[in-house]
Amino acid sequence: MLLVNGDRRETLPVSDRGLQYGDGLFETIEISDYQPVFFDRHLKRLKNGCRRLGIPFPAADILAEEAATLCRESSGRAVLKIIITAGSGGRGYRRPEAVETTRILSLHPYPDYPEVFNTRGIHTRICQTSLGINPALAGLKHLNRLEQVLARAEWTDPVIQEGIMLNSAGHVIEGTMTNLFYIKDHAVYTASLEQSGIAGIVRDLIIQIARQHQLKAEELNYTLDQLLTAEEIFVCNSIIGIWPVNQIEQIAFRCGPITQKIQQWLADYKQETLCREQ
Amino acid sequence: MLLVNGDRRETLPVSDRGLQYGDGLFETIEISDYQPVFFDRHLKRLKNGCRRLGIPFPAADILAEEAATLCRESSGRAVLKIIITAGSGGRGYRRPEAVETTRILSLHPYPDYPEVFNTRGIHTRICQTSLGINPALAGLKHLNRLEQVLARAEWTDPVIQEGIMLNSAGHVIEGTMTNLFYIKDHAVYTASLEQSGIAGIVRDLIIQIARQHQLKAEELNYTLDQLLTAEEIFVCNSIIGIWPVNQIEQIAFRCGPITQKIQQWLADYKQETLCREQ
Numbered sequence: 001m002l003l004v005n006g007d008r009r010e011t012l013p014v015s016d017r018g019l020q021y022g023d024g025l026f027e028t029i030e031i032s033d034y035q036p037v038f039f040d041r042h043l044k045r046l047k048n049g050c051r052r053l054g055i056p057f058p059a060a061d062i063l064a065e066e067a068a069t070l071c072r073e074s075s076g077r078a079v080l081k082i083i084i085t086a087g088s089g090g091r092g093y094r095r096p097e098a099v100e101t102t103r104i105l106s107l108h109p110y111p112d113y114p115e116v117f118n119t120r121g122i123h124t125r126i127c128q129t130s131l132g133i134n135p136a137l138a139g140l141k142h143l144n145r146l147e148q149v150l151a152r153a154e155w156t157d158p159v160i161q162e163g164i165m166l167n168s169a170g171h172v173i174e175g176t177m178t179n180l181f182y183i184k185d186h187a188v189y190t191a192s193l194e195q196s197g198i199a200g201i202v203r204d205l206i207i208q209i210a211r212q213h214q215l216k217a218e219e220l221n222y223t224l225d226q227l228l229t230a231e232e233i234f235v236c237n238s239i240i241g242i243w244p245v246n247q248i249e250q251i252a253f254r255c256g257p258i259t260q261k262i263q264q265w266l267a268d269y270k271q272e273t274l275c276r277e278q
Numbered sequence: 279m280l281l282v283n284g285d286r287r288e289t290l291p292v293s294d295r296g297l298q299y300g301d302g303l304f305e306t307i308e309i310s311d312y313q314p315v316f317f318d319r320h321l322k323r324l325k326n327g328c329r330r331l332g333i334p335f336p337a338a339d340i341l342a343e344e345a346a347t348l349c350r351e352s353s354g355r356a357v358l359k360i361i362i363t364a365g366s367g368g369r370g371y372r373r374p375e376a377v378e379t380t381r382i383l384s385l386h387p388y389p390d391y392p393e394v395f396n397t398r399g400i401h402t403r404i405c406q407t408s409l410g411i412n413p414a415l416a417g418l419k420h421l422n423r424l425e426q427v428l429a430r431a432e433w434t435d436p437v438i439q440e441g442i443m444l445n446s447a448g449h450v451i452e453g454t455m456t457n458l459f460y461i462k463d464h465a466v467y468t469a470s471l472e473q474s475g476i477a478g479i480v481r482d483l484i485i486q487i488a489r490q491h492q493l494k495a496e497e498l499n500y501t502l503d504q505l506l507t508a509e510e511i512f513v514c515n516s517i518i519g520i521w522p523v524n525q526i527e528q529i530a531f532r533c534g535p536i537t538q539k540i541q542q543w544l545a546d547y548k549q550e551t552l553c554r555e556q
Contacts, residue, residue, distance in 0.1 A: 026298075151371070
């Protein structure tokens with residue numbers, strides 16, 4: 001199910017700058033019990049991304065209304081994707097003077113990941129494809145995602161669930177579709193995203209919730225060597241929640257107690273948010 | 279005028295990975311006297327790009343036939359754009375096992391740049407937006423072009439024709455829509471594109487033609503300070519040919535004799551190629 005600028009269409013003009021240049025942004029949102037989870041946070045990130053890229057942000061109430069329409073038509077548990085582009089027009093890379101934003105909302109089945117990924121964790125690998133360094137794009141969930149596509153194409157082994165990506169300066173940044181955290185000496189660490197990477201909604205939440213529970217949470221630049229000395233490691237995103245990492249290449253990690261605590265805090269926070277918004 | 283997988287359509291499924299992730303490549307080709315100029319070279323680059331990205335390359339004769347159809351319908355002098363994407367399907371960043379390539383050919387008016395740009399040169403500026411470093415993507419004319427879009431959005435002054443972009447390591451790489459050369463001590467230099475940038479068709483040709491005329495042509499990593507000591511500077515692409523640079527920010531450069539020689543060599547080579555293919 002699809003809404004393109006409010007119309008039920010499955011296609012987009014070829015001239016759209018989203019296709020021509022990847023000139024846009026997207027959000028991937030969990031639908032739980034017919035509600036878009038953390039919707040305010042997704043909208044806020046989208047609005048901030050539009051501001052940074054110079055794309056006019058569509059009226060939030062229109063986006064909310066269209067999202068609600070698709071949620072009602074869903075099976076209750078699903079994935080909502082919102083794409084915002086700079087629309088058609090302009091001369092080459094130069095945008096038209098008055099950008100007419102394109103908004104695309106689409107509904108997708110909730111992926112059938114087994115529950116053991118949450119409880120017993122996942123196997124990961126280190127990707128050869130690196131992330132570029134660009135402060136102007138860092139943090140944004142924009143449509144230029146070839147680095148992730150190439151990284152994900154590096155393996156087909158179904159035992160491996162996620163690949164860990166470094167940037168061109170050799171810092172560990174994130175998974176191909178997740179943010180990455182590690183735990184050491186009763187503190188939780190994740191990559192600084194000032195130069196590379198995507199600032200995930202759940203990543204932000206975990207930092208916030210950890211601090212509320214007096215667990216030190218810090219963003220930093222760190223190397224693979226530092227990561228391998230971690231006591232616990234986990235990845236997260238809006239759809240999977242938190243998956244412990246029990247293996248990186250051949251090195252095993254335990255699915256430990258602090259990760260489990262954070263999973264519980266996140267589940268509680270999500271429940272509260274959903275109840276409050278109902 | 280548009281051909282999408284051979285059909286006369288103006289739209290593309292929203293699910294196409296070209297839109298979703300910028301998972302594809304493009305070529306911008308001059309049409310002169312109803313012929314696509316340097317078409318073999320464009321196809322070769324596209325094929326090489328597909329190989330590097332792991333996208334099946336469409337049959338070259340189909341692309342040639344579709345290009346010929348649009349050339350016949352053109353006004354004789356126009357621009358042909360070819361976009362190749364990894365098609366629809368897959369699970370997130372992961373492509374489907376059998377990728378079904380999308381091919382899009384579109385016809386555009388030839389831009390009305392004044393002739394003085396070729397003879398007397400253009401004004402340029404230095405862009406704040408930098409190019410990322412990624413050996414896996416460097417050289418490719420792929421669809422992830424937000425860096426160029428943001429760089430081009432930095433100025434609106436109509437006196438400025440092009441912006442010069444550095445990469446995150448501080449090396450001068452290219453213009454937002456052109457490759458950049460400089461001339462010093464009877465030799466011509468351009469950026470090495472092993473880490474950033476697009477390997478232009480005309481850039482390759484200029485290196486080849488210069489060497490055929492016993493003019494030293496070299497690729498290197500160089501800084502803005504080095505560029506500013508140049509005797510002559512020019513930018514190039516498949517549509518504009520060669521434009522001398524007569525100003526970078528407030529610093530003037532002369533539109534000099536070696537640039538003019540290279541312009542003439544390129545014009546001669548183009549004429550020969552067109553005559554040979556007719």
